[in-house]
Amino acid sequence: MKGNKYVQLAFAIAGLITWILVSKLFSFVSEVVYPAANVPLLGDQFRVSELLGLLSGAGLWIWLRSNATVVEFAREVASELSKVNWPTSKEVKLSTVVVVVTSIVMAVICGVFDYVWAFLTSFIYGA
Numbered sequence: 327m328k329g330n331k332y333v334q335l336a337f338a339i340a341g342l343i344t345w346i347l348v349s350k351l352f353s354f355v356s357e358v359v360y361p362a363a364n365v366p367l368l369g370d371q372f373r374v375s376e377l378l379g380l381l382s383g384a385g386l387w388i389w390l391r392s393n394a395t396v397v398e399f400a401r402e403v404a405s406e407l408s409k410v411n412w413p414t415s416k417e418v419k420l421s422t423v424v425v426v427v428t429s430i431v432m433a434v435i436c437g438v439f440d441y442v443w444a445f446l447t448s449f450i451y452g453a
Contacts, residue, residue, distance in 0.1 A: 330401065332404050333397065333400040333401055333404050337387055337390040337391055337400075338387060340386060340390060341383040341386050341390075342383060343383075344379070344382055344383040344386045344387075345380050345383030345384075346379065346383075348379040348382040348383065349375050349376045349378065349380070350379070351379075352364075352374075352378045352379060353375035353376075356374070
């Protein structure tokens with residue numbers, strides 16, 4: 327059961343994201359197709375599109391929790407991620423500096439080549 331709380335948290339987050347995205351999709355579709363269908367249910371903020379999104383998110387959350395294959399796969403992923411040797415803050419900062427310096431050096435080299443190539447082509451073609 328290692329990582330089970332993270333698996334359940336990921337399923338809940340997937341349900342919440344589904345709720346948000348599906349409610350936005352239903353709201354957009356209802357505005358295009360039939361705007362009068364998206365009536366307020368519990369105040370102006372909770373409309374039919376929000377209810378459909380909530381039901382979709384809850385349905386996904388229930389399906390994820392009840393599907394043994396998905397649960398086992400997610401537990402294996404959480405177990406493997408717990409074995410990862412994550413870099414320290416110092417290593418991340420050093421790697422970031424290396425990437426930034428390397429990018430600047432390569433940009434300067436490309437700029438020099440571009441300048442030389444432009445000079446040579448304008449010299450050859452006499453422009």
